[in-house]
Amino acid sequence: MIVLASGSATRAAMLREAGVPFEAAAPRVDEAAVRAALAAEGAGPRDMADALAEAKARKVAGRRPEALVVGSDQVMDLRGEALGKVRGAEAVAARLLALSGRDHRLHSAAVACEGGAPVWRHVSSVRLRMRPLAPEEARALARRPALEGSMGYLFEEMEDLFEEVRGEREAILGMPMAALLRWLRLRGEVGA
Template sequence: MTDLVLASGSRIRAELLRNAGLTFRIDPAQVDERAVEAPLLESGFSPEDIAQVLGEAKAQETSARNPGALVVGADQVLEFGGARLTKPDDMEAARRQLLAMSGKTHALHSAAAIARDGETIWRTVRTVRMKMRAFGPEFVGRYLAVVGDDALASVGAYQLEGRGVQLFDAIDGDYFTVLGLPLLPLLEELRRQGVLET
């Protein structure tokens, strides 16, 4: 049986793979994301391309430590108003970010890659467009008080699988991509690789 490794410490990504019936090990990538991003940003790479490069870098780094294994790496980048947003550093940053996005649409680019022996053998990136409903400072304050530090664990200061769903009017794209893993194309490739039954 093929050894499958997830190069991510994300609880949600692991849960998605488990729920799909996969057996795998977890070995989070040791990649300095900001160091990888810096030259990409200087060169004008799009947020979508940055997500793809980061997903591949994570798969390759972990793959080098797991000879012969198929290693899944993933990354997600939020694009809003032509800029790339990262996870908020603190609750005040989360509050400002949510208020800025209120009533507006942003894009989430979720990338996945599979590497074997340090080389990428498959990659994809999927985009979801998400429209937040209009809300004010009072709502944001109450929301952040309820979700607490969970708001700092995701790039948009929300987790759609929880109370974050209350922030949205419309979502154009697939749910798994919102959660940070383009699961359907990944499963198709794992079938092609013989990890899953066809």
């Protein structure tokens, strides 16, 4: 049995579309506290994504030791700084302007736990360059209710904001699916 340690509808949809049989269980991890502890230790954005994915997988694996539990997380990296989700239209507009005309990375990690311990992990990093935005355009975009609690944008709805994207689309959406599927196939968890 595969259990997705996530409440994300997007991550669940990716697994469903790939034909992976799974159940979902919300991990109930205090992400802000984990992020703060990792930042205090000097962890970079890539390592932070990996650690958050592991924390989620371990949390659910503690309740479901018989299952193969997959946790996943994503961290935005702007010039080495880990950026989290933003709240409120002003914060969203500020994030969009910070990304305007610049490259940033999204680090999407997945960690699988079996018997409560990690047995596999992978981090995919995608580089994106947002086209330059005028302040008025950023403020108009920020009024979209769907952006509340996002990283500042929803790629699947706003692909036209990007001049260049290098990496796996699924990693942009929050999970390194290609690597996860390869590993699940090697284990015989899913068909070829």
